[in-house]
Amino acid sequence: MKVEEGFQPVNVFHTLSVHILNFGYSRAQRPYMEGNPFTTDTVLPSLLKRLATSQAFDEISEDLERFGSVVLTTLRDLSSKTFEPKLVQYNQWGQRVDELQTSEGWRGLKAKMQEEGIIGIFYERRHKELSRVHGFMKQLIATADTEVIFCPLSMTDGSARVTELLGTPEMKKDLFPRLTSRDPEVAYTAGQWMTERPGGSDVSQTETVATHIPNAWSPFGPVYSLNGFKWFSSATDSDIALALARTGPPNSGSRGLSLFLIPLRFPIIRLSGAPRPSALTNNIKIHRLKNKFGTKVLPTAELSLEESEAYLLGPLNQGVKHIAPVLNITRVHSAVSSVGYIRRSLAIATAYSKVRAINGGTQLLKDAPLHVAELAKAHLTYRALTHFVFGAVLLLGKTECGVATEEEELRLRLLTPAIKGFAADKASSVIEECMTALGGQGYMEETGIGHNLQDAMAEKIWEGTVTVLSLDIVRAASEPGVLQAFISWAEHIITSCPSELSRQVPASLTLLRTALQEIASIYAPPIVPLVQRPALFIFSYAASALYLLEHAIWVFNVGEKSPDVDLEVFRRWVEENSLQSAIEDARRSRKDSPKRSAMNAKIVYGNELEAVAASDALLEGRLRAQL
Template sequence: MRVEQGFQPTPYTEGNPFTTDPVLPNLLKRLLPRDVHEEVYGDLERFGLKVLTTLHDLTSKTSEPRVVQYDQWGRRIDDLQTSEGWRGLKAQMQEEGVIGIPFERKYGEFSRVYGFMKQFIAIGDSDVISCPFAMTDGTSRVLELVGSPAVKRDIFPRLTSRDPSLAFTAGQWMTERPGGSDVSQTETIARPVSNASSPYGPVYRIDGFKWFSSATDSDIAVALARTGPPESGSRGLSLFLIPLRRPLIRPVDAPRPPALTNNIKIHRLKNKFGTKILPTAELSLEGAEGYLLGEVNQGVKFITPVLNITRIHSALTSVGSIRKCLAIATAYSSVRAISGGRQLLKDNVLHVAELARAHLTYRALTHFVFGVVLLLGKTECKVATDDEVLRLRLLTPAVKAFAADKASGVMEECMTMLGGQGYMEESRIGTVLKDAMVEKIWEGTTTVLSLDMVRAAAKPGVLHASASTISNMHQWANTIVSSCPADLVHRLAERLATLRICVTEVISAYTNPSTPLLSRPTLALFAYTTSALYLLEHAIWAHESGEATANTDIEVFRRWIDEGGLLPALQDVRRVKTAGADRTKMDAEIVYGNTSTTQVVDDLPISARL
């Protein structure tokens, strides 16, 4: 039998990733003022169709990058070659203003929601092009804050440009071999060049080795380098703007020079589990020219905006990846027939129940992410309250860690919902899953971020109360719960009580940490609780506005409290708080064995050991 004979599976068709999504249209309606919403909605609808066509076609033309280090005459050239599809995706996203929209600020603080939502619906059909744009976004913010007048004139406008022939992308170089996430062990050295000057800032000669440089095809990078003695740790680091190629500013029609023009050598491209389309390299800096950003030895302080913004991008990528996989699984359920062809998957209650479970997590994470995005927009536009600024600091590491942790499990379930077809690369679920798993590592693992949460919670007014300010977290939660109308309070009384208990438990855990083991489960409980608050806020809005989705939104909140994982997270925190000192000892024995027993065995004669 030929393949075209016999039964022919029906291909599924994805809908517009914005207008057919069960969350985004109503979420946008709630977050944006009416006039902004009317203007933005049409553009997102148009772009959604572009994602399904132009961007999807470009992903079929992407391939892994490669480096040609030497030419035929043995000369070092370090020619980084990327694919037509990769370059096309970059140009499309620049034209769409993915970076430009937040900095044009046409819609004030709501520009962040607009720009992030545009990127969100493209995730899954843009081959991790979001990575260089995340770093470009963060770098743009740093230059906006501390760049010299010349930097703001020549470089910042290119980072935010919608013209691909002019637009720059940026990288972020911090990771080195000794420290990984611990930048205090940075080995890269920056020395001032006394006889050189630049309008972009004090000129330094930079020597070192950067272990991970994502988006190596970018035009500039922000990098940490040591300007103080090694024993000063992170307090001896400064932030630099480094051109990857010189001259940095050149005519549009001029050929792009190699990185060697700024004494930067590509040692090799990383052989990664996923994100293989993204050019990530090990770089050797051998006298590269860089320009100091901000004050000397204040690099960690000045690079913080990059970290905060890229962490939100990371969360966005995790949840956007879920969106893509769920869209595929949901579309497939409408065409796949089972039971001898008599029933579609969408009519099978067991299958729909599993889809609903996955959608529940997606809804909670989407509301969480865009709640943080709105706080970012308010903070950048200087319209945020002091409490909102503090809350953004606390929510940023939480949403990044939580979204990354939850994403892979949901995507795996989506893969199984297609059966064997889901395991095929053509479905793209496998590619999206492998690419998204890096978000558990990039910009901080869950353990690193849980410790960052402890530091953030220690700031006055963030969590614990003082004589003059009540807890930020408690005040915010109480404001949302108290806004619940009486009829909803009656329907949700038990869940609202549970939510209040969780808020109290989170504040207690951060205010009086009993053991270092508490940081991870407390982050999880905090994230479950925060996402529940955002779901409740949306359900109240839908109920009071008479939205057609109101009952669904209320049910989503109820299920997230009862079934989403909040109650087990609460139990985990309580268990760890009461755990005795022997637990860490037993952890070590579970992992490494009982060393005292091993020693006794080693002391026995060989015959006895046999």
């Protein structure tokens, strides 16, 4: 058969398969679309407007809106190019090289964050105390799309602050500008090495020893030789690290520790574009990378210091005191990251509800009241945590800029461990709810929610568990004036509530006052051991509620849109969440504490402890008889 020019024969089977394929796509679930993570957020724009002057608000919000587009494009593309780091310890000649290989995506994320002013924004202080708010809002909207890059950057931030406060003139001249630079070609990152094998987070058992080298000289300060083993070192690909080492006698505990700056590579100051030398140039050996549950792209290693050169920061045997700025800053970073993982997971679940059809395709999830009710609970936690965390962020900015009142500085001392522990504790459960809100799709790796959950779990442990942080709050509350500074601020917020609002939430205000009374009672010495952990939750629920109330009052006073929403968020957070349960838990823990502790031990260990005690008593009796 002759085929005319321009005529294409029809393949019936191909045409039929195309129709079937198209029909399949028409029946498939519609993909959801996430909006700009700043402009579509239900909290950040309004919160920024309350905290900032009009000029600062315009400039910061413009940058955050632009950056939101960067998150959706550049950062997600770089994240897709990341893979787990690899350690090559020996070359083909059997020589030790300890080459740490990281991915193009990891290096690109680090460079992009440096260009975006993290850490630069914090120390340029263009918007003074609001610079902390600006930088941390950028971090919040980027956290879940940057493969834990803020872990090394948080330690860089803390190291920059310590250098700013304690560094020698040469450190401030040569190192501080690199730690805060926006130019990836010259910018440095820093690690923080405290964890060792004997004690974990208990630095009193630090084994690393520092020996002064009297004839050595460095423009960076007194030179010491460090020998020891660091069991858990994040930011192993950094340029410098801060570490504690023992300069006092072995039995001096934490009182015999000093703070040191350790160059990971020599020369410590390199020309722009010069290759990065191996850590072996300072006798630092990387023994293995840690096999973690999450944060897998982040290089974390076990390493040893073998006559490694380091420089003393601050006076001898005051290392724990001088490393405190690093701990405080990294704890704020951790809290912001926890909220950031919630933000992305909620954005996915909320966007999905707008496209997922149910009931035979006749109804979207967003029109199903039962589904929206569960999303509302998750959004409620996100709102409370965001206001809570940024309340502390603003105080951090004020303190660093020297404009905080004494009461604000004292309040920050309580808030820092609280926001870290509380946000980390709440994040995992909210992320899990977001996962289930997508049904089977939520359990798929492609959505990213499972990845968020894995990485967010690290925040429950890194820089202190809830139990460790609850003890830190106890220590802070024991300092003169600290607890009273918080109580006075809380009473001011409550009494400033307009009567028109107070009449709408009388039960919430009453319960909040009860919580404040309980807090004052709990932290009055002597403090019952079992109450310390539930006390953190009472404090955190109350403090976050106060920040929600403060925002609702502002919205009402300035005539912002939807004041009823902010007031309802406050009411639900106080009345429908776990504040009452936390109060009851604390009261229960304070009652019959010794008896309850003994029973706890029996529940956990059975008769094992009694058997050990009986065996010890028998052995002691035999020894006495022999003597």
